[in-house]
Amino acid sequence: MIISSRLSISGTITQPNSTPNPKIEDPKPDPKSPKLKPSPQLNRWSRARSIRSGRKLERPVSTLEKKTVQREEIDDEMDGCDVTDEGGKSIYMVSDGTGWTAEHTVTAALGQFDYCLVDRGCPVSTHLFSGIDDVERLMEIIKQAAREGAMVVYTLAESSMAESARQACKIWEVPCTDILSPITEAVANHLGVSPSGLPRGAPGRNSALSEDYFKRIEAIEFTIKQDDGALPQNLHKADIVLTGVSRTGKTPLSIYLAQKGYKVANVPLVMGIKAPKALFEIDPEKVFGLTINPVVLQTIRWARAKTLGFHGEAKTSYSEMDHIRKELEYASTLFAQNPVWPVIEVTGKAIEETAAVILRLYQDRKNRCSMPRISKRY
């Protein structure tokens, strides 16, 4: 079972000198590795390979054949992946890299259907296939999409792979969208140079150990250490300082901003406890106040109290409306005393949305452009 799961991921399985563990280094499976026993999954792969042996592109099933594919046959091939058992529509996301771009874009597009996704009026399943860098597996996935009546969204750096996907989708009548080619081609025209055609993580691509990579790691480490008011003496080292009462989302927001390379500190405001002196001594243009609707805050605190196992007494002070109103008022007074701090209303906002507001302000204060923007140089 263990070997089976190892083999089924698309990573090279090598046998290092000192350890029997698989080292996952590049995305091609190596079925020749002598120490690995065959498994049902390996058998399935081998069977599939032998059927397709020697041919890059299998002859597509005709529309008629496709329509008569039996449910049982699909179930057999799906191997327990009962992706369609709730009758929703499937979206296949195929990538030669991590697949996060495809996932991100599909999630954004699905946001346009929130109104029927929430009440399951239009149920959807997404399936991400990452590291797909040979045409054989690509065809396998598109064929499966045809069987399941799924649509395919792909990001494939190599133009011949993208073209194969487009053609196969056309032949098998699978609705499909190429996410990266239009923008990549536009950028190529704009810059006057050709795209490399190499997927993310390919050996020819530049190392991830860039300046940007180290900056992000450093920002994350700083942000974790500063979380929840720890080490106020380091507040001045932060790019951005968030402050607000408990459960205004300071921590997840800090982490999100850190991922983007900003060092973030957060200072909780608790009624009856003095905010650290350092908060008022640092550059006030770095500080952002967070506020929230009291009713929503109460809901969040109830959930929190439940998680922490609070009951009765403890709940009273933390999630009682009277206490919440007083605490928000206390925060509001503090914000009033520091008029440079922008106060951001987080009610109903996703972390990404609050982050967008903060970074727009932050960058604008730094650059003072006529139209607020976040600029980067490559």
Place this chain on the structure above:
Amino acid sequence: MIISSRLSISGTITQPNSTPNPKIEDPKPDPKSPKLKPSPQLNRWSRARSIRSGRKLERPVSTLEKKTVQREEIDDEMDGCDVTDEGGKSIYMVSDGTGWTAEHTVTAALGQFDYCLVDRGCPVSTHLFSGIDDVERLMEIIKQAAREGAMVVYTLAESSMAESARQACKIWEVPCTDILSPITEAVANHLGVSPSGLPRGAPGRNSALSEDYFKRIEAIEFTIKQDDGALPQNLHKADIVLTGVSRTGKTPLSIYLAQKGYKVANVPLVMGIKAPKALFEIDPEKVFGLTINPVVLQTIRWARAKTLGFHGEAKTSYSEMDHIRKELEYASTLFAQNPVWPVIEVTGKAIEETAAVILRLYQDRKNRCSMPRISKRY
């Protein structure tokens, strides 16, 4: 100066009862607010507004006019945003929401030009304009792009806005790409329902306080608390446990996975210190070993030692090649004793790439599909 920076962000500036701070609630500026003094930036906005007064779409400048726009004029409009001073090409990213989808996609596309970006053979600047939800500001940005010779990439939920962008880019001869429309239309056809046309964060959109939102917050909190081997008694509550020697990127990787909703714990392996017993008692299918090339690790540790202010003695044990090799050997022996743990080589991989490998394995172990995939239900 402070008021200027407040006004220039695209947020409503209201005056709450108890505080003079601006509350940023929706993305339309309210120039009527009586308490705010005029600023150079406000003046510029008003001037621009009065020029355009009453007209939704300004008459496009002719190609001739466009080409004769003086450098000084652009500089005046740019207001100190010297985006073109290194002679690179600009990419404008325009969004009615956070703009992260546009940013993510452009970054992925730029990955195809790594080979000339690194040595500045094809220098590029990106400029993100988020929360652009009226046609007037949209036109302003596209006009500016035309002046600067920039290309425009946009994600606009409302179809009339997307169409305006398309037309304006055509008239002003600005190369442009619509990122979301193709995939949104494809999804609409697939689901048989229409997109809402509402940008992210619009009042009609569903609240961000969804199950997914709480799950992510909880995962982030758990992951931060568990960081660096803290609370080994809670290891069994994690979805994923990462282990490896210092500087194999456990923390940033944990945080990245937590953002995706997985509870992650990480356990550092230090030579001479026994790994916590709990690591060997939990479900071994949750544990992932990280390993790295010793030379690369030494470079990273040197940088780390410098940051921490280590010199001489301290540096010896932490970043000396002999010590590094022994420590990696120790980790390797431990991995060998736990053959179920996959060992992932992180050398030269971006956080996202390692995360993709781990999640592919994790999901595959859970679902045992014939083709490894990460599935989600909406």
